Amino acid sequence: xxxxxxxxxxxxxxxxxMYAEIYIKRAxxxxxSPAVVAQGRLEDVQVSDHEGVAYGFFDYSRIGWLAxxxxxxxxxxxxxxxxxxxxxxxxxxxLFCFLSFEFILHLFYGDSPFLYCAHYATGLVIVASFSLEGxxxxxxxxxxxxxxxxxxxxxxxxxHDSIDMFIEANKD
Numbered sequence: 001x002x003x004x005x006x007x008x009x010x011x012x013x014x015x016x017x018m019y020a021e022i023y024i025k026r027a028x029x030x031x032x033s034p035a036v037v038a039q040g041r042l043e044d045v046q047v048s049d050h051e052g053v054a055y056g057f058f059d060y061s062r063i064g065w066l067a068x069x070x071x072x073x074x075x076x077x078x079x080x081x082x083x084x085x086x087x088x089x090x091x092x093x094x095l096f097c098f099l100s101f102e103f104i105l106h107l108f109y110g111d112s113p114f115l116y117c118a119h120y121a122t123g124l125v126i127v128a129s130f131s132l133e134g135x136x137x138x139x140x141x142x143x144x145x146x147x148x149x150x151x152x153x154x155x156x157x158x159x160h161d162s163i164d165m166f167i168e169a170n171k172d
Contacts, residue, residue, distance in 0.1 A: 023107060025057050030106045034121035035071040036064050036151050037158045040165065064154035070147035075124065077131035077140055085130070099123050 010019045032038075039059040060068060082092045102120035131140040 026107055027103070029057065030103055030117075031075060031124065032058070032068055032071065034117040034124055035147075036060065036067045037155050038064070039158055040162045061154060061157060063150045063157070067147055067150035067154050070143050070150065071128070073143055074128040074131045074140065074147060077136075078128045079130070081130040081134050082127060095123055095127060099127070 010016045038057065039061070058068070082088065082095070085092065099120060102123070105116075128144075132144065
């Protein structure tokens with residue numbers, strides 16, 4: 001069995017943009033994957049003869065894209081409110097340290113955080129929840145409601161599509 005390389009780096013100066021793109025994609029997937037799962041495709045799993053589902057980079061339906069946009073707006077507004085908050089400096093630092101550690105792990109683990117994003121999803125939800133305070137809290141409550149509906153729809157759609165892929169692949 002070929003072992004996966006977790007930390008990848010450019011061998012020369014010309015390949016730096018390609019590797020920068022890889023790590024930028026990993027950073028974006030770190031934030032989006034706990035909330036909305038991208039559409040999958042079947043791939044051979046290296047450990048066994050079975051096929052597994054690999055999830056694409058930002059391969060979403062229209063509803064999935066709406067969920068992702070809502071999620072990122074909740075995260076950005078929540079992070080802004082959290083770091084502006086005078087009452088919660090320890091919470092902000094703790095969440096920042098925890099999520100930074102998980103982010104660094106994600107950069108090493110690779111492109112598909114589906115199995116381990118449960119470790120840090122609650123931290124992102126806590127950050128996003130801070131978007132529901134402040135001046136425009138009603139707007140962000142509506143955004144959160146739209147996110148919940150769209151993420152549920154998109155994730156169920158991805159789940160059913162993955163099941164259909166397995167059924168089609170194993171019809172023999």
